[in-house]
Amino acid sequence: MTLGGFYKGKKVFVTGNTGFKGTWLCMVLSQMGAQVMGYSLRPPTDPSVFDITGVEKDITQVYDDVRNGEALRKAMCGFSPDIVIHMAAQPLVRESYANPVYTYDVNVMGTVNVLDAVRHCDSVRSVVNVTTDKVYKNNEWCWGYRESDALDGFDPYSNSKSCSELVTSSYKKSFLDKKGVAVSCCRAGNVIGGGDFAADRIVPDCYRALSENKKIILRNPQSIRPYQHVLEPLFAYLAVAMLQYDDAGLAGCYNIGPDEQGCVTTKEIAERFCTEWGTVDGWEIRQDPNAVHEANFLRLDCSLIRSKLGINTYLNAHAAVSMAVEWYKAYHEGKDARQLTFDQISYYDDIFQITNRGFRADKG
16 A cells, blocks of 8 residues: 555544644645645744645644644544644744743643544544654764653753653553554654744744845754754654554654764755855854753664664755755745645655655555
């Protein structure tokens, strides 16, 4: 069964779908022929990729908060999905220092509400909780963290996502295993791609600066992260949800990220963005004396998802930046960003077919 063949006609409930990753996921599912219900707040940025691509016309949309458990359960049970992908979150480290209570409320109690809705929704057979590579207790090791390493994110965002995974483990053992619902947590590295307009992220910062003929300001130029194009983890989430749908024994916790070549510095990302944009000397370092704590080094060991599920990543960081710049340039020049998004999805479909044994991401 191919990904496209599997998802054609499937009912998929996606939380947090108006954000950057959620919009791309809805467009992937729409292109595969799935029936999608999105449950989310209004788009978190202006402009937003959700509005730019017009994805709302392709799906059924409910605007509400994952903290509203009653409304969430009503929407999910009314839709009767086969699969639930939970992406709703307060996703920014620096914002979590400014608003820690809100961050925990959304990221922890939001997860409780999603899983409790699944507990009351008999149609669901497969759930993926999207967390982050930052869930691990970060010892600034030079090797990648494995799924068996300790969870203990430092900042409120990272720690709240660690708590989200503990909630997921409890609901799985206490309720969902008995119902035959397969549940996985997916820990993805830093994602980049066209349409991200969030604050305090390197690629959106690059676009905002260069589109206004300003210099990119780098706070931590030597910070190393596992950068990957947004489509890489999204296809992995869908593959995990598909595989565990018929074999709950495949459910678990999975790191999703690039190999060592994809773990690059923030400076390298900025330099590549400048090169692709056509700008010389487009960045500068500016230290923030009031900067909050952020890890300097973070790498994932993604051998488990490759060996157990046969899911691989392909695009290196340079290719990911190139695709992102292509998108931002098209948007900046007033071209059809919706069509370009679908074109990039089709391009990645072909890559996924070639690089992942047992998968062909066609449209059915």
